[in-house]
Amino acid sequence: KAGVTQTPRYLIKTRGQQVTLSCSPISGHRSVSWYQQTPGQGLQFLFEYFSETQRNKGNFPGRFSGRQFSNSRSEMNVSTLELGDSALYLCASSFNGGSYEQYFGPGTRLTVT
């Protein structure tokens, strides 16, 4: 079956702008999690959505938000971009999170100038 897809793959934005990233999970998976990776840091958990509801949230400012649609596709939005938001953003889908394996997408590389 098709894997996790993310769009766009690369993005360049300027400070102060906002950005929306999209993630389409594996068919049948209801949990979508978002992660940020910056140089020297491990994957930092942003949030998890399950059945259109935010189920878990990491320690990121309110500028980072997300949502999930009825078909389990998820979007992540970052408003008022800062230089420090430059990172690789990965989404991962799983059947139900927790003790289930997560399947990662290829990521979106965001550069903020």
Place this chain on the structure above:
Amino acid sequence: ILNVEQSPQSLHVQEGDSTNFTCSFPSSNFYALHWYRWETAKSPEALFVMTLNGDEKKKGRISATLNTKEGYSYLYIKGSQPEDSATYLCASMNYGGATNKLIFGTGTLLAVQP
């Protein structure tokens, strides 16, 4: 410990060597421990998810053990091959009140020389 820690940070071995890495995680309110392999220019790939103390899982030449009481997991690679070169990540999920989240370590970078 409050974070997930992995050691060593990096490892260089010769083809055919066996190797192992360590993942330390919070033992309180433990729920699950994940291992992933992340090759350059690819997405992280799930290796194992373990939940029970004493659990041992194996996939080909790779195996992992779990000790939830003391908060550590070992990943073993037997007879390393160049294609095993990757960053190996572990992640712990612990019950945290209203928020249960997967906390990743910074990974062990393995380079296997032919």
